Amino acid sequence: MKKLKYALFTGCTARQSTPEQMMSTLAVAKKLDIELIELTEASCCGASHLQDYDDFLSLVLNARNIAYAEKHGLTMVTICNTCQLNTAMTKHRLDKNSELKAKVNEKLAEVGLEYKGTSNVIHFLYAIIDDFGLDKIKKMVVKPLSQFNIAPFYGCHNIRPSELHDESHKQKENPYNPTSLDDLIIACGAMSVEYEEKNKCCGFHVELQAPHTASVLTGNAIAGATDNNADMMVTPCPLCHLKLDTQTKHASEAIGREVSLPVLHMQQMVGLALGCTPAELGLKHHVTDVNFV
Amino acid sequence: MSTNKITTQKVNFKVFRFNADEDYLPYYEDYSLDVTSEEVVLDILNRIKWDYDGSFSYRRSCRHGICGACAIKVNGRSTLACKESMSTMIEYFGNDLTIEPLSIKRAVKDMIIDKADFWEKHAAVTPYLVADIDETPMSENLVSPHDAEELNEADLCIQCGACHYACPAVEINSDFFGPAAFAAAYRFEADVRDSDGERLINVNEEKQGVWDCVKCFECTEVCPKHINPFEKITKLHQMAFKKGVAKNNVATRHAVGFLHSIRKHGMLDEGGLVLYSEGPAIVKHIPVALQMFRKGKIVMPWNMPKSGNLDEIQKLIKSSSTVKF
Structure with a gap:
């Protein structure tokens, strides 16, 4: 197989509050011999909050990020839902609306860039599963996680709107019964845990303005995983990770029950199974200790 | 005419039963039926009532996806029974399906729920045109196609409640208006004839307003009319800024803070955003921040990563900004 090569959009979190996510992404890419060209010029995506304020500006900034991936002639991979x-929403809207695309390109031209629509945008989870292949990962596992029950936490923005997911990725994902992360857990040798909250919201986006709502959602997710015998959780989204890993005290208070589980980034789980060391995967950067390795 | 061959398969249904007048607790009844690829969910409800148990109760009327009466949940997914094909449900969930009302805690009899909260919230957003109408106009009040497009199909809402009872924020914060009410608010806010000044302020209030939307897209996913309530909520946020009614609070500063941060660093300054949004109230975040600091999760201001070619980003912000706060 030809060596896989992508333009990596790190997002902001991987370079600040989840350094372990950046470390594990690079460690796993190295193990799988995937080349990642980091888009150092990229700006913040707006996290769907800048979008609440200035829609057009957020389109321009996101189109600029994609334009840099296009310059490399590569598919963009993201590591944050x-x-x-x-x-992907920017791409969807610009590709569907030539008038809007022209308006955005008029702005981008001021800095010598153009959004063409030639680069796909996919999440690293699906790059691993669809492009690299689960079977190949399975064969490369040297430390199967067979003693663990792992609860997948998908995170909203990878699976909904499902139309956007299916348009961006090779394989469809059923938003009510997603399977990709479960399949990856099984490929790593662990048992995947079935629980109601696996495709639900973690509450991250209203943590400041509606802390109670946010904490209840986080608490419910950890409680659901715990009640179904999970030893740990795993997520492809660093924002979900921040909620589940660092906010257990507020979550416990909100649901009136002590909840806490180690939470791995998807990349860390794969890295452990492929034989990366805890140090390479940044396991020391978790607030809820990952103490089983 | 469709040339698709009609197929039949066995489906096991677990059906929620409850009569608030008689039952202490709800229970589930099992039915195993041969289901054809032509049937919709409502056909199954009808067959259970007509062939098995006449007391089985559900709301239905038009059978054409327009009255909004028959919304229920299949395996936890809100669905308009007369519109949703059984094939899709089997594709989503397999051959074991659980049929439940939209909201179990609001169940009155079987699939019938008390939708009072839905209607109260709907009514609270002034879901009608507020305008000085000349009762004997000499000419038509024309709305241009361009202006009509601004409604973004929000006027297609049938008030079925599918999105409202799929919304996690509604379940937790009983004041939260919910996606259907917001879509209705948007429908009239976007109408060029409307002159109501209060609606947009009301839907931006902290307790019940749009800022508590968790951005999970559950509403968009279930809407049988493809209205995309999430998009309408986003537009209500934008309108509040554009029309200058956005209050200076933690939610609005959280949105605007992204712009400040991107202008300065290209990237988001996470700590700076929390400080900008919370102001002095940032002290409540100190315990978690300290835990994060100890684990190397906090980047100091002097180490903030910056995007390459930051001057481009700053130039684009200058030329492409459309809003001021």
Whole structure:
């Protein structure tokens, strides 16, 4: 197989509050011999909050990010569900509306860039599963996680709107019964845990303005995983990770029950199974200790 | 005419039963039926009532996806029974399907729920045109096609409640208006004839307003009329800024803070955003921030990463900004 090569949009979180996510992404890419060209010029995607304020500006900024991936002639991979949403949504809207695309390009021309629509935007989870292949990963597993029950937490913006997901990725994902992360857990040798909250919201986006709502959602998710015998959770989204890993105290208070589980980034889980060391995967950067390795 | 061959398969239904007048607790009844690829969910409800148990209760009327009466949940997914094909449900969930009302805690009899909260919230957003209408106009009041497009199909809402009872924020914050009410508010706010000044302020209030939307897209996913309530909520946010009614609070500063941060760094300055949004109230975040700091999760201001070619980003912000706060 030809070596896989992508333009990596790191997003902001991987370079600040989840350094372990950046480390594990690079470690896994190295193990799988995937080349990632980091888009160092990229700006924040707006996280669907700038979108609440200035829609056109957020389109221009996201189109600029994609334009850099296009310059490399590469598919863009994201490692954050919300980056995926906002980038893929920009692409969707510009590709469907030539008038809007022209308006955006008029602005981009001021800095010598153009959005053409030639680069796909996919999440790294699906790059691993669809492009690299689950079977190949399975064969490369050297430390199967067979003693663990792992609860997949998908995160909204990778699976909804399903239309956007299916348009961006090779394989469809059923938003009511998603399977990709479950399949990856199984490929890593672990048991995947079935629970009601696996495709639900973590509450991250209203943490400041509606802290109670946010905490209840986080608490329900951890409680659901715990009640179905999960030893840990795994998520492809660093924002979900921040909620589930760092906000357990507020979550516990909100649902009136002590909840806490180790939460892995999807990349860390794959990295562990492929034989990366805890140090390479940044496991020391978790607030809820990952103490089983 | 469709040339698709009609197929039949066995489906096991677990059907929610409850009569608030008689039952202490709800229970589930099992039915195993041969389902054809032509049937919709409502056909199954009808067959259960007509062939098995006449007391089985549900709302239905038009059978054409327009009255909004028959919305229920299949395996937890809100669905308009007369519009949703059984094939799709089997594709989504397999051959074991659970039929439940839109909201179990609001169940009155079987699929019939008390939708009072839905209607109260709908009514609270002034879901009608507020305008000085000349009762004997000499000419038509024309709305241009361009202006009509601004409604973005929000006027197609049938008030079925599918999105409202799929919304996690509605379940937790009983004041939250919910996606259907917001879509209705948008429908009239976007109408060029409307002159109501209060609606947009009302839907931006902190307790019940658009800012508590968790951005999960559950509403968009279930809407049988493809209205995309999430998009309408986003537009209500934008309108509040454009029309200058956005209050200076943690929610609005959270949105505007992204712009400040991107202008300065290209990237988001996470700590800076929380400080800008919360102001002095940032102290409540200190315990978690300290935990994060100890684990190397906080980047100090002097180490903030910056985007390459930041001057481009700043130039674009200058030339492409459309809103001021």
